[in-house]
Amino acid sequence: MSTGLQLIGNQFSGEGAQTFRAFNPKAQQWLEPTFKEATTKEIDQAMHLAATAFSQYKKTTAQQRAGFLYAIIEEIVALGDELINTAANESGLPLARLQGERDRTTGQLKLFADLITEGSWVNARINSGTPDIRQMQIPIGVIGIFGASNFPLAFSVAGGDTAAALAAGCPVVFKAHPAHPHTSHLVGTAIIAAAKRSQMPEGVFSLIHGATNETGQHLAAHPSLSAIAFTGSFRGGKALYETATRRHTPIPVYAEMGSVNPVFFLPGILAEKGQELATQFLQSVTLGVGQFCTNPGLFLTYGNAQEFLTKLQENITSIQPGVMLTNGILQAYQTGTQKLKTEGAKLFAAAPEAAHQANAQLFVIDVPQAIAQPELCSEIFGPSSVHITASSQEELYQFAASLEGQLTVTIHGTAADLEQHAGLIDILREKAGRLVINGFPTGVAVNHAMVHGGPWPACTPAAGTSVGTMAIYRFCRPVCFQDFPAFLLPAELKTENPLGIWRLLNGEFSKSNG
Structure with missing residues (x-):
């Protein structure tokens, strides 16, 4: 039976003595078949085949x-x-x-x-003349x-x-x-x-x-x-x-x-639609039992946010606990949320609990505490989020400047909010790979413009x-x-442009000959 073995090129291989099995976290049962751990010899064999294949595949x-x-x-x-x-x-x-x-x-x-x-996509660039230089991307x-x-x-x-x-x-x-x-x-x-x-x-x-x-x-x-x-x-x-x-x-x-993907809620929009935003935010936090790298693990407010926070407390009681991907992930989530409590974060809302499942939890700290104890702002993989309260716009900006690199940062605000907080947007642009206005970070579109990345860590x-x-x-x-002769050039760089692709020809994008 081939299941449980390595796929080394076109062959199955099972030389290893160490084995492991998958575990069904919903049924709490070990699964068949048993899988063999790859040996160093098998890894070397896969790498040899891959290196040999590269000479042809490229x-x-x-x-x-x-x-x-x-x-x-x-x-x-x-x-x-x-x-x-x-x-x-x-x-x-x-x-x-x-x-x-x-x-x-x-x-x-x-x-x-x-x-x-x-x-x-090869980004062909041609500077004709003396010397004649032609550039493109090649596989590594x-x-x-x-x-x-x-x-x-x-x-x-x-x-x-x-x-x-x-x-x-x-x-x-x-x-x-x-x-x-x-x-x-x-x-x-x-x-x-x-x-x-x-x-x-x-x-x-x-x-x-x-x-x-x-x-x-x-x-x-x-x-x-x-x-x-x-x-x-x-x-x-x-x-x-x-x-x-x-x-x-x-x-x-x-x-x-990973990332904590902070969400900034500005005062004007909370006054207009605080309850609606509370419902949407909680859905984002608990989507997929919080097991997304874009899960919003922090959210910030300043000014009067009471209606928004009250709605969060009301809605979370109806959120059912969920099965996490592995027991190890569940244990890490439980350890992380317990650590928040012991280190000074206050639990202000929580969903019902169930055995072998994760429940949604919301905590609260203030900006001085967040800056003094950055560990309270670390990622906890699962359906939790930490509310950070700012006493002023200045504190909000201070916290934004203290952030480490993120995959996403989100800002909710009216047009007036956004104009008044242009400085916040400028700070956050340096912190993340994707900035979101009046949306939520969970859900990563697959297209030509998406960036799913960000600064360290x-x-x-x-x-x-x-x-x-x-x-x-x-x-x-x-x-x-x-100065390559024409017969040696890749098709992407030939003067007659046989592939009909866009190229940067002497500084101008063109599909013409070059």
């Missing part, structure tokens, strides 16, 4: 790679209910949520396929990708990182998240089937399993690896970053490590995104060709 045309991505979509869809039911068993997530996540996964693949088919090599716990499909085996890397021309060695190994196996076999159908070189994709840190660390340290993409905790991302920078040849680590580095088509540039580098 030369494939955009149309060939797009065909590969479309074949992956078809293979994932063909998995049908088995994929959705397996993911539900391993994550405790509702079927409807997972069906939507499957659509998001296939939509991301299509977005990248369409991007590279059009072709202008083998990418090691680590799956996330909270999105078993969309930020996992065939998620945005994998789609971006394969679209760019980079082979992928994927480290499956141990919380959903069977789901990962199903999608991994779909990618391998698509690779065979599309006549891609063996090793363009491999999948390894592991529940220990050693598996990921060996992958990160492998000399054939060119970059790492990671979605998860600050501790996990930082460990990979440190490993990558200590290598003989350091490599970039694109780690999305939300991400490393700040100049990147893990969602949207700009994500492809993490796995590329610019190279220029000086």
Whole structure:
């Protein structure tokens, strides 16, 4: 039986002695089958195949790679209910949520396929004359990708990182998240089937399993690896970053490590629609049992916010507790909320409790306390949020300036509020990858303009995104060709522009010859 084994290129492998199983957090049951931890030999074999495949895969045309991505979509869809039911068993997530996540996964693949088919993404630049210099983006090599716990499909085996890397021309060695190994196996076999159908070189994709840190660390340290993409905790991302920078040849680590995503409610809008905003905010905090990296973990007010706060207290009593993705995540949530209480935060509203489930909780501190005890403003993964009260606009700005890097920052205000607080917006622009006005950060659109990233410690580095088509540039580098004869130039840079793409021709964007 192949389930439970590594996917090393086109072969199954099960050399390891260490094993682990997934756990159904809803039923509180261990699941079959047993999965084998990848050995260092198996990881090395996957990396060797990937490095060998790169010499061929980097030369494939955009149309060939797009065909590969479309074949992956078809293979994932063909998995049908088995994929959705397996993911539900391993994550405790509702079927409807997972069906939507499957659509998001296939939509991301299509977005990248369409991007590279059009072709202008390579950012071709031509300066003709003496010397004649022509520049474009090229793939960097083998990418090691680590799956996330909270999105078993969309930020996992065939998620945005994998789609971006394969679209760019980079082979992928994927480290499956141990919380959903069977789901990962199903999608991994779909990618391998698509690779065979599309006549891609063996090793363009491999999948390894592991529940220990050693598996990921060996992958990160492998000399054939060119970059790492990671979605998860600050501790996990930082460990990979440190490993990558200590290598003989350091490599970039694109780690999305979480955020508290503060929401600023300004006085004018609270006076106009405080109750409505309370309902919407609580929905954002508790969406998916708070298990989103864009979950609003802090919210700030100054002035009269009593109607807003009273509505929060009323509404939270009807929020049912929910199953978290793993017992470890639940334990971390319970530990984090208890630590808030012991360190001085006041619990001012809470939802009902239930065994083996997380309940929504809201805490309150003031700005001086938040600045003196920044640990009270740290991310707690789950359905909680800390209300920070400011006594004045000056205190609000003071707290904003003290913020660490975030994935998102949100401001709610009337037109008059926003005009009066232009300085706040200026401060917050330096703090996050996405600024939201009169909306909520949960829900990350997949499109050409999205930025899902931000300054340290939300991400490393700040100049990147893990969602949207700009994500492809993490796995590329610019190279220029000086005074090359025409027959040696890539099609994207040939004078006659055979691909008909947009290029920066002597400083002006054009599709003409150059």
